[in-house]
Amino acid sequence: MKKVALLLALIFIGLQVFSQTREITGTVTSAEDGGAIPGVSVLVKGTTLGTVTDLEGRFRLQVPNNAQTLVFSFVGMTSQEVAIGNQNTFRIQLKAETIGVDEVVVTALGIKREKREVTYQTQKVDQGELTKIAPTRVASALAGKVAGLQINVQDNGVNPSSQILLRGMRSITGDNSALIVIDGSIASQGAFDALNPSDIADISVLKGATAAALYGSSAGNGALIVTTKAGQASRKFIVGVNASFTMDKVAYMPDFQTEYGTGWEGAYDPVENTNWGPRFDGTLRQIGPTFPEGYGLETQIVPYAPVKDNLLHFFQTGQTFNNTVYLTGSSDNSSYYISVGDQRAEGIVLDDTYRRNTFRVNATKKLGKLELSATTSYFTDKTDVVGSTIGDQDRPLYWFILNTSANIPLEKYKDWQNPKSYGYADNYYNAYYQNPYWAIGTNRNIDETNRLNGNINLSYDILDWLNFTARASVNNVWGNGKNWRAAQTYNEELQPAHSAVSSFVEDSEFQTKTYTGDALVTGSFKFYDSFSLKAILGSTVYSTDYRGSTIRANNLSIPGFYDISNGTGKLEGTVDESLKRYYGFFGDFTLGYKNYLFLNFSGRNDWTSTLAKGSNSYFYPAAGLSFVVTDAINALKNNNILSYAKVTFSNSTVYNDLAPYRINEKYYQHVSFPFGTVNGFYLDPAAVDASITKEKINTTEVGLNLGFFQSRVWLDASFFNTITSDLITATTPSVSSGSTSFLTNIGELQGKGIELTLGGSILKTKDFKWDVNINYTSNETVVNEIYEGLDEVAITTTGQYGVYAVVGKAFPQMKANVYKRDPQGRIIVDPASGHPLTETGLANLGKTIPDYIVGLSSSATYKGFTVSATFDYRTGHVYYEQGSDQMEFTGRSKESVSANRQDFVIPNSVIETSPGVYVENTNIPVSGGRQSYWTDVYNDVKSNYVKDATALKLRELAVNYELPRNLISKTPFQKISFGFIGRNLLTWLPAENRFSDPEFNNTRSTDPANAVGVGGYLQSPPTKSFGFNLNVEF
């Protein structure tokens, strides 16, 4: 409550108005072409009083009589200060900014630095870049826009999640996701996804550990520093509305065969989920069980012919409404920003819904030498989707869809509740997998999450050269979930093969409380004319406290009543709590020489709660150099072609610690216990090294920033080399050691990479502007060493395929079993069966993160029209298609009809007549070509499903029109813009990938976070979205 009162006070102070004023007017034009510049901020210096120029570059402003200086600023232009004096009209010419020279960069711990003194590479993404297509999640809007950043959108449900990787991976089983910092406080990816994109002012991407080094143990993966809007500086009061509506449609389905239908081993079977029946002939055939006379439903008869797009039509068109209302303004020494957001979505799966609301109040206030700012936000959402453990086999929904044969008109089974319909459980055609519409109605997963975040920042200029800043933040996240499944029994006569589905209800609750505090003293000194020193000393403290519980009741007594009191048998439940704390002290010193050479040293020492006492303290050193060549060498000064050149070099060491409680092996209660009064525990499957300690990341980075033609074109380049050693890794020991994983410090990973960003304005005239930004990211992490006697660690594996860390190979590495081949690469077959032989071990089949990513974003503006697009191309990696693996069993794959369901001789195969002697196989066909070759032999060679993950995507396309200001000047509107927006409208995949989006991953659902590269039926088919947006300001 106190906090609210403070904020209200700040807002009211901000609304004060001046009394003694006069009016001034003027125009602002470009120094280069003389064209008017609309949207230039005109501000009375030292106040927040101001306006912006209209389309003709004109402005009109009431200024206090005592106002002395006007500040004109515009993105991409050098700001200009003009004395007011007695002048009433002004003609101002703005010059294009020499990018990178005077720009201020927000770096670790919120420290603002001039770009020229920064000794490592960062990249800023501003509001305009993020909200072009009105995204609902910020992460997806970053894809393709920042060199070194890989965004994997892991699924496309109504509440999707992304993986954020900066410069690839550095740890085998540890966290590789970038640190998220919001308004100065360490946040989480959940908090990042919860942000309303409209609220974000900009994101500063600190690409490497060096840039983030001051964050200590959280720094290893780089950081995204998010700043939310603080308030419009140039206007007194604005009310705005951002509204968008988008529709989501399935972009493409897997390629299915449509020649064969329901059956088994070549014979027609009316109740099969598989497509191993005879060739389609168009005759009418029974499908599903035979109903007895008088049942009230005729036995179902359908043509034995493929139903076009039968599975595609299961999915509906999803829709999302996303609206934000914001109030922003400022006055003397204060500003504020208030927003309310509302998002409602319906998914492509029937009944999947999502709703969220966001609230934000940000305010700043300057009181002499003291500056206070506060940002607060509240977020609440509710996800209601189909459950993920459907049927007696606990399968996901897409599985049921894929297990529907080609001649089934799936969308006609919607009426699943009606006992006299073919969709009803007893009447449904499929004897093995249930009607997916039934699944939607009888399995639900409902989650609610709330987040309350508050940050307070206090900055006090003790002396001209000495500043004290303190920051405190609290993040409180809590939520609850309900997951339930209805029971289903079957009429044994009609559905003899179905097992009853048991019911359950699972309730969960969780809460996470995170507190962070920082205090910094900054001193700036100048000496001997040429030298400067900026020294920062500070301390930081962090504490995060989690508590989560679930309780589950099985075999419910009253149908449709989902409360744990309704369960029979034993209630199952767990409570998990964890607490992690650390604190640290740090110092950062930047020594400057003549404002073109900067030397930076920083160090931080942390003490953490999660390692053993005595080895829980560690020191992070970093050093860097920045050299602005164009200012240092006279011959290069004022050069019209190369206007700016800076080189940087830096090196840092950071350490990662552990999650809480990991240093000890523990006992856990076995799920079967207690039996009466007898309880039973089992020893941790994971063994832990008694001397486990921190892991070390050392990064060296070289960077180059060039600006050409007054920096209308710029090039940023960086090269990095990262060595991670003493990796904290859950290795895979021999199971005979009595443990299935062994947590220890092992080996070494080495990552190298190059990032290039080339950007600029290709054309710029009075009415037309065309900007292009191309970024190139190439990085690869290689496992140098694991452990003596251990060459690989499985991140996830089924035994037949998996994602591994393999010595000498790029990480993560896809492995799968493969055909046995002769020295010429021909498949060796068994002379008896004609079946291919397979190697005993698994082969390395390639890495699962790209060789390189090219992002291209471009926008062209003509008068009020803007067309912008973002492409992203990734290649050089592979992924495992779980769905096509399953489609082989169901006989729905293209491969399964490639030999017309006949026995055939495997092309380019050989037989081994005597050891090492191979003779071309021309006459031994595979047996079981009708079915069993495909289901039991081909389907067992999992390398068949490892596919090229290359993809080119048109991630964003927007066409926007902003109404000319003179047209609306007579209306209450200050701004009206609207347009068409599209997301993932086009995707190009290589011919061999006919299944799904290679970006999808099971890492959100079943696999560990680093097991990138396995996806399929746990996600829905890929979607494309398109719609409209509108932005109005009053």
Add this chain to the structure above:
Amino acid sequence: MKKFLKYASLLSVVVLMAACQDFLDVNEDPNNPVSVSPDLVLPTAQVYTANVMHNNRYLNNLGNMMMYNWSQSDGYAWYPDEFKYNVTSSFYQQIFNYSYSNTLKMYHVLDQLDSTYSYYRAIGKIMKAYHFQLLVDCYGNIPYSEALKRSGEATPKYDDAKTIYEDLVVQLTDAIRLINEGENAKVPGADDAIFGGDMSKWKKFANSVKLRILIRQSSMSGRETYLKEQFNIIASEGSGYITADVGVNPGYTNIENQQNPFWDTFGKDVSGTETMNNKATCATDYILTFLTGTNDPRIDRIYEKPSDGHLGVPQGLLDYDTPVVDAYVPEKVSNIGPGILKGANQNAIIYTLAESYFNQAEAHFRGLITTGDDAKTLYQKGIQASFDYLGATGAQAYYSQVKNLVGWDASANKLQAIITQKWIALNGLTAEQSWFDYNRTGFPAGLPISRLASTNDRPVRLFYPAGEYSSNGENVPAQPNAFTEKIFWGK
């Protein structure tokens, strides 16, 4: 103000430093203990024992498939690998993995205890011997002397199978010594889900495990002296062998996760619905013919009799619909019977009394034991014990028939009769023992192989799991030939 801020910031640093000691002292897991007493370890270990025997696709399941006891009903693609004898590095690899990572791990915890808990330690040793033998019988050379050390040895070496066998007997002798000397030790109670803390029964069981180990080596040449020596040690120890079927039962009941594992897999779920395995699994044609041909009353106890009479399916049948469509649907075939599927609360059998008698009968027959009941009596007691367990009557009438492989006197080859009767007695209970016997003796003779087999006979061993090649590649031997390279006792 300036001064105040300066001091405040200094002060805050000092306060922070001072508070640090306690501030970081929060790394104790509130939800999971780092140590527990042995009475909380033992019942879990025994539940694991039951699971490795009776879970879906574990030892008993494997034995029933290999020994042609079980087949598959129409509508299920349940046992493709079993029917093809598709021994790969993933085929039944869970036997290896689960035994080490669950069962043996827990007994090894008990085996590390001090003299306060020497009874628990003895149980740990006995059960380790029980499980290590099963692993040797499936895999041959396995990690033993360096196994189960967890963080102490991530890549244990493989030891010679025969050497392991000999050490198991030594460990069992040591376990009996621990029991005899453990007067002041804490006695297990209800936490012992096998014998309820009756240590004299544990001694009998230790001897019975020895019996199993020794009999397994009885077909080897040059082993007689060793075996006789060991049987003498058992005789002089004097506790004798088990007197009842040995099973695990921590209190199995009709509750989720608390059902007997065999019932849970092949019987019904807690709501009373038959499981998929129940419907998918049925008798083979051969076993039904055999039981019918020997007038065996156990047929209706081992297999459930359908209303139209018993019907079995040949292993590996491809076309289920010729000549009669839907002839082999679950309702029409003989699924697993009521003598084996007794209920959710039944014991999980790990060693039957019948087997103990048949093992003794064989020892007598081979002249390794010369005192007590003779081979014929032991053989008949074995049959009687089998009838008793299955709930069948008429054992005496059955074994009194003048019928080869049924009546003792009528049987031309006594060893064949013992092994064949043991095969019937262990059907559905501990059928893996019959597979080992088959690999050792070739009995029962004339057992068909699956129609999908591409080899002349069934496999004689399993492949090492794939995981061993990736995580213990320097130690694991090359995969043996699963059809020709017998375990040492079968050579």
